[in-house]
Amino acid sequence: MIKELVKDIENELIDLRRYFHENPEKSWEEFNTQKVIMGYLDNLGIPYIKSTKTGVIATIKSAKESDKVIGIRADIDALPMTELSSCTYRSKNEGVMHACGHDAHITILLGVAKVLSRIKNELEVNVRLIFQPAEEFIEDSGAAYMKDEKLVLECDRIIALHIWSQMEIGYASLRKGPIMAAADTFDIFINGKGGHGALPHQAIDPIIAGSELLSSIQRIVSREVNPQDTSVISVTSFHSGTTSNVIPDSAHLMGTTRTFNNQLRDDYPKILERVIEGVGDATRTEMKLEYHLGTPALINDEDCVETGLKAAEKVFGKDKLIEYEKQMGGEDFAKYKNPKCLLFLGGGFKKIDKRFPQHNPYFDIDETALGLGVEYFVQYVMEYGTEV
Known part of the structure; x- marks a missing residue:
C-alpha cells in the first residue's frame, strides 16, 4: 500500500x-521556501507552527491517542554558490544553489506529509515534521535553536536522511555509531613587530612565527592523538604582509578540526591553546586563539538504527543496504538532543561521469530517489508504531 501511495505522487515530487x-x-533567508511549505501543509489540512525564524514544525496526530512522537527532520537552506549546470531547472537566484540536496530533503518530507495524511487513521504514533533552516551556517546553524523547541523536545526520537550523489540510486546506508564528523573552525591572530625586510633583527616576524605554529599544529595529530581516532586539524588560510620589503606586524591563520570522537573534539581547544602559548613564547609574538564550535560528531543511536534497518530492508532490499564509509563532513542534525539516526540515501546517477559531489556547481541527483526517501520515512513510522 505504501509503495502504491508513493507511486501516485512521483511526478508531483519531481515538480516540487x-x-x-x-x-x-x-x-x-528561506522565507519563500517556508511560505511554500506552509501552503502545501494548508492544502493537506496539517497543522503547523513557524519556528526558528524561517522553519516550520507540523504535527500529524495518531487516531489511536498515542503519547509517542516520532520526529522527521529535513533541512531547507541552499549554499552561496553559482550553479554551472545547464539543466532546465537550474537556479534562478544568481549566486545561490541547492548543491547539497536540501531541495530533495524538503520535497521528500512534503511527500511524507501527503502519504501520512492519507493513512493517518492507521498511525500508531504521532508524527512531527521538522523543516529546519540554516543547516549550512556552521557558526550559527538552525538546529542549535530548533533543538530546544517544545515540539521537538517532545519527540521520543528523530530521524533524517541525506541524499548522497556518490552512492548509486537504489542503495542506502544506515549504520550504528558515528557516521559524520565533529566540524569546528578556528582563527589564530599573531601580533609581532613590523620592520624592514633587510633588517629582520629589528622586527618580530609574525610570518616565521605562523610557519612554526603551522608545523607544530600538524604534529598534534601525528604525536598527540590516538592513531585509532580519526583526526584532522587543517590550517586552510594564512594571511600576512602586503609587499616584498616590509616585515608585517601581524598574521592571521584560519582552519578546521574534525573527528568522530566527541571527547577529542572537546580537547582540541585546550591542545591548540597550549601549542600556541609555547610557540608564541619561543617566537616572542602574541598569539590569540578564537575557537568556534560547529557541529558535534553525528552518532546514530542503536535502537533508532534497528528500527530503520527493518524499514529500509522493505524499501531497498537487503542486498542494497550497505555500510557506506563515515564522512568527515559535519551535519548539524547532530545537535538534536533526542535519540536519532540519519540514513544516507543513494541519489547518484547510474553513469558515474554524471555523479558530481555535494557542494559542486554541477551537483544533481537521480530524482527516482525522491520516492524511495518518502517510502523509507513512511515505512519507518509504521515500523516504530509496531514497537511502542
Missing part, C-alpha cells in the same frame, strides 16, 4: 523538487 531547486535561498 525542481521548484525548490530553481528557487534556492541561503541560510536564514
